[in-house]
Amino acid sequence: MKILIISSYLPFPLHSGGHIRLYNLIKNLSKDNEITLICERRDFQTDEDVKEVEKICKKVVTVKRKKQWSIENILKTGFSTNPFLITGHTSEEMQTAIKDEMVRETFDLIHVETFYVFQNLPKVTIPVVLVEHNVEYLVYKRYASLLNPLVKPLLLIDVAKIKQKEEQAWNKATKLVAVSNIEKKIMKRENVSVIPNGVDTEKFKFRDFMAIPQEKRVLFIGDFKWLQNRDSLEFILKEIWPKVIDKFSQLNKDFNLKLWVVGRNLPDSLKELGLSSVTFDSNNKEETWEIFRKSFILLAPFRAAGGTSYKILEAMSSGVGIVTTNLGIEGLEAKNQTHVLAAETADELANCVVDLALDPSLYRKLTINSRKFVEQNYDWKIISDKLNKIYMSSL
Numbered sequence: 001m002k003i004l005i006i007s008s009y010l011p012f013p014l015h016s017g018g019h020i021r022l023y024n025l026i027k028n029l030s031k032d033n034e035i036t037l038i039c040e041r042r043d044f045q046t047d048e049d050v051k052e053v054e055k056i057c058k059k060v061v062t063v064k065r066k067k068q069w070s071i072e073n074i075l076k077t078g079f080s081t082n083p084f085l086i087t088g089h090t091s092e093e094m095q096t097a098i099k100d101e102m103v104r105e106t107f108d109l110i111h112v113e114t115f116y117v118f119q120n121l122p123k124v125t126i127p128v129v130l131v132e133h134n135v136e137y138l139v140y141k142r143y144a145s146l147l148n149p150l151v152k153p154l155l156l157i158d159v160a161k162i163k164q165k166e167e168q169a170w171n172k173a174t175k176l177v178a179v180s181n182i183e184k185k186i187m188k189r190e191n192v193s194v195i196p197n198g199v200d201t202e203k204f205k206f207r208d209f210m211a212i213p214q215e216k217r218v219l220f221i222g223d224f225k226w227l228q229n230r231d232s233l234e235f236i237l238k239e240i241w242p243k244v245i246d247k248f249s250q251l252n253k254d255f256n257l258k259l260w261v262v263g264r265n266l267p268d269s270l271k272e273l274g275l276s277s278v279t280f281d282s283n284n285k286e287e288t289w290e291i292f293r294k295s296f297i298l299l300a301p302f303r304a305a306g307g308t309s310y311k312i313l314e315a316m317s318s319g320v321g322i323v324t325t326n327l328g329i330e331g332l333e334a335k336n337q338t339h340v341l342a343a344e345t346a347d348e349l350a351n352c353v354v355d356l357a358l359d360p361s362l363y364r365k366l367t368i369n370s371r372k373f374v375e376q377n378y379d380w381k382i383i384s385d386k387l388n389k390i391y392m393s394s395l
Contacts, residue, residue, distance in 0.1 A: 001391060002105065003029070006098060006121060007039040007113035008089055010062055012049045014288070015264065016223050017310040018133055021197055022113055027056045028384030033391075034058045036105065038097050040065040040089070040117075061101065063093040083161035085116045085136070094120045109391055115169035127394035130173035131195070135186050137163035142304040143227045175394045177387070180331025195387050196331075197310055198380040204289045204317035206371045209364050212296055217260040218244075218353060219295035219320070221288070221311055224265040228304045233261060235301050237273035239346035240353075245277060247354045257357060259299075262291055292318035297356055300324040301349050312340070313378050316370035321363050323352040333377075339370045 011022040026035055037053065041062035054060050067073075068088040077084045099122055110128045112118050118130065137159050144155040170176050176192045178184045184192045220236055222229035241259050248255055259278045266282040274280060284291065292298075298315040302325050312329065315322050322340040329340055336342040341352035356363055 001033045001108040001395075003033050003035050003109050003111055003391065004098075004101065004105075004107040005035060005037045005039075005111045005113060006094075006117055007037060008117045009065075009113075010039045010041045010045050010049060010053060010060075012045070012052045016226075017197065018114075020310055021133070023053070023056070024198065024200065024380040025384055025387060026053075028380055029388060030056050030058075032388065036101060036107070037061070038063070038094065038101060039113075040091070040094065059101075061097050063091055063097055066091060077158070077161075081161060081164070083158050083165060085158075085162060086119060086165055089116045090119055095122070098122065109394060111391075112169075112173070115166050118169040118172065119165075127174040128172070129175045129177060129390065129394055130169060131177040132166075132170075132183065132187075133179060135166070135178075135183050137166055138186070139228070139304065143231065146231060146304060175390055177390065181333075182331040193386075193390050195383060195390070196378060197313060198378045198383040199310070199313040199317045199374050201317050201375055201379050203287075204292065204314050206317065206367075207293055207319040209319075209360065209367070211293075213294055214256065216255065216257045216296040216357060217294060218257060218297045218299050219260050219262065219291065220299050221262045221291060224263050224267060224270070228302060229263065230267065230270065231304055232301050233270055234273070235303060235346070236299060237270065237275075237278070240299070240301060240349050241275065241278065243346055243350035244353050245275065247350055251354075251358075253358070255357060257296075260295065288314060289318065292320050295320050297321045297323060297353060299349075299353060300328050302328045313374055316367075316374045317378075319367045319371060321356045321366055322370070323349060323356060325349070334370070334373060339366060339373055341366070 007022060009018060011019040014020050014023060035057045036059045037057050038061045042065045050060055050062060066088060073087045077087045098120060107126060109126060110124060112128060112130045115130060115132060140159045140162060144152050144159060147155060170187060170189055176187060176189055177195045178187060178192055179196050181194055184194050220233055224230050262281045262284050264282060266280060271280050292314055298311060298320050300311055309328055312322060312324060324340055324342055325344055326342050329342060334340055341356055343349045343352050
């Protein structure tokens with residue numbers, strides 16, 4: 001098939017879950033299909049990044065990503081039915097690029113990556129598959145619930161706009177793709193299929209328990225431009241990690257446990273919350289699989305999230321123990337006490353970290369179960385085949 005993919009981002013470097021997902025899907029789908037990608041390109045992305053994506057596509061066309069936070073966008077949103085998210089991703093340059101490419105080539109199908117670039121698509125007669133990474137309005141709604149009551153109403157107005165536009169995009173698509181059954185149920189459409197997020201099980205190799213480094217690092221990893229990552233880290237630094245240290249002190253255990261925070265765009269306000277047992281690593285140049293190899297436990301206490309978490313899947317594949325919230329494994333069908341330790345309160349999460357650190361048999365059980373789980377359900381090759389079948393059923 002000849003497939004035109006319209007995306008809100010260039011999927012390289014692999015700095016975020018969205019980049020990882022789209023890159024791996026294209027990489028596997030391009031073996032049997034001819035793919036043209038039209039996408040937004042951020043200022044930090046280089047010509048070399050474009051060339052990396054060109055290796056797995058027939059053609060890549062990039063347009064400049066507009067600055068999201070500007071007075072112009074804020075004013076446009078205030079006097080429009082469009083939410084702030086759509087205002088920032090509406091691009092005349094992208095609209096022109098799509099029209100030009102559709103004149104040059106005859107495509108069998110259009111794949112739209114995220115609803116907030118859907119408005120750039122002209123009216124078409126060929127099938128359109130819309131892929132949603134999560135139910136966007138719910139992500140923002142969850143985050144709004146954590147905000148100061150004075151700010152909360154402003155975000156909720158925008159959430160209502162997101163919901164309206166997101167549902168309109170769902171109705172326009174020939175096929176709709178969700179990342180989990182949770183999102184599928186929320187969408188309430190007959191044309192929804194589930195294509196979960198995945199992991200490269202060959203790159204994220206399973207590390208045997210005996211290969212764990214002597215310094216036991218509890219990892220939190222993420223790009224801190226995302227609200228949910230900032231909220232999770234603040235929760236760790238203010239409430240969870242001090243309790244972990246206190247519990248080890250009460251047990252009189254001399255355990256070499258360190259909190260390792262890895263990620264770009266780390267705010268100074270969060271760094272100021274760190275204790276002596278916390279290392280902030282915002283300029284790490286290692287591959288993600290290398291970071292997991294050096295880690296003992298992944299601590300991922302999500303309180304505002306959507307879709308399925310790559311860091312959870314990558315930790316599972318790598319043989320790293322996982323402590324998270326129920327929201328962290330929502331949609332994965334992973335089980336508490338079988339694949340991960342899940343809890344909600346700071347005290348419970350701290351207990352999970354301590355229990356996992358001090359119980360080798362529990363650690364082995366969870367990590368071995370998790371590796372088998374991702375091999376059977378979340379390898380990218382399996383997931384790409386499922387998406388290819390959805391393409392075929394859309395024609």
